[in-house]
Amino acid sequence: MSSEPLYPNYLPTRPDGYATPTALPPFAGDEPGLRADPAKPSLLAKGASVSCITPRIGTEIRGVQISQLGKEGLDEIALLAAERGVVVFREQDFADVGFDRQREIVKHYGPLHLHPTMGYPEGTGPEFHVVYADEKAGNLRTLLGARTTYDLWHIDQTFTPNVPSTTFFWVLESPKAGGGDTAFTSLTAAYEALSPAFRETLHSLKLLHTSASEGEVRRVGAERALAEAINATHPLVIKHPVTGKPALFVNPTIARQVEGFLPEESQNLLSFLHNHIRSLDFSCRVRWEPGTVVIWDQRSAGHSAVPDFEDNERRHMVRMISYGSQPAPVSLSE
Numbered sequence: 001m002s003s004e005p006l007y008p009n010y011l012p013t014r015p016d017g018y019a020t021p022t023a024l025p026p027f028a029g030d031e032p033g034l035r036a037d038p039a040k041p042s043l044l045a046k047g048a049s050v051s052c053i054t055p056r057i058g059t060e061i062r063g064v065q066i067s068q069l070g071k072e073g074l075d076e077i078a079l080l081a082a083e084r085g086v087v088v089f090r091e092q093d094f095a096d097v098g099f100d101r102q103r104e105i106v107k108h109y110g111p112l113h114l115h116p117t118m119g120y121p122e123g124t125g126p127e128f129h130v131v132y133a134d135e136k137a138g139n140l141r142t143l144l145g146a147r148t149t150y151d152l153w154h155i156d157q158t159f160t161p162n163v164p165s166t167t168f169f170w171v172l173e174s175p176k177a178g179g180g181d182t183a184f185t186s187l188t189a190a191y192e193a194l195s196p197a198f199r200e201t202l203h204s205l206k207l208l209h210t211s212a213s214e215g216e217v218r219r220v221g222a223e224r225a226l227a228e229a230i231n232a233t234h235p236l237v238i239k240h241p242v243t244g245k246p247a248l249f250v251n252p253t254i255a256r257q258v259e260g261f262l263p264e265e266s267q268n269l270l271s272f273l274h275n276h277i278r279s280l281d282f283s284c285r286v287r288w289e290p291g292t293v294v295i296w297d298q299r300s301a302g303h304s305a306v307p308d309f310e311d312n313e314r315r316h317m318v319r320m321i322s323y324g325s326q327p328a329p330v331s332l333s334e
């Protein structure tokens, strides 16, 4: 790799250094998906090409420009992402509409998450999360060190009372030799795959979520990550705020302790669930093409990077995360 980046104005900077993780004060989340027309006329318009990636997760759309949608269309995206876990929009101009318009569109879904350590484009702020790899900066494998596999299934930033909801991730530049897909798994289908008897045992449990995640420990060191950690407790099974469906709200990198369990009990149960959510039965893999924007609902889908590209390759992506409501348990009468 010797060429210049295609989007030099989106290179990551962090002039103010790493910040301390903070939580927004709890608020009643506005869920735009609840306002949406269930027929989704703006997305399923004539001329649009819409297909399922698998029956259980993922919808791919061509022929609709996100940047041209009004408020109703943006609401429909929230509903579709809630229902399908992830929505892949192809041939978008989103990467070229500018920082202000990008911010305005994602803010439609809720307050934006300010990342404490990820870099952002110069002149913007930590609501832009730049994911950047090249031969000098390294990649996720460099960050995590030697391992047998770099699967790292998780839900982003769930250590706050209100949790991330509709999330945008778009590509600026992909590795020339391929690779760097993103994988998604349906947390509702993962729940439905369990027996009614086993589900019953999970409903009363809660998980402790912490900002001292694997990634943050690698970035700032264990001592600082633990000293500055903020934590939240959420039900292990949540009722999705838009679809009402139960979702297995497990987060292997951030939620590693079942409230009230002894360490071995916690480890054994979570180890089973963490393996369970990786199943190919209800996951999919999204291949990035120029102009792809992926939008997912963090309460419906978990995800993992697939850092399988060569060390000398450049991969340049941007993510923005909005916050939704506070996770609620499934009531036993339901």
Ligand SMILES: [Fe+2]
Binding pocket: 154, 155, 156, 303
């Ligand atoms: Fe992530």
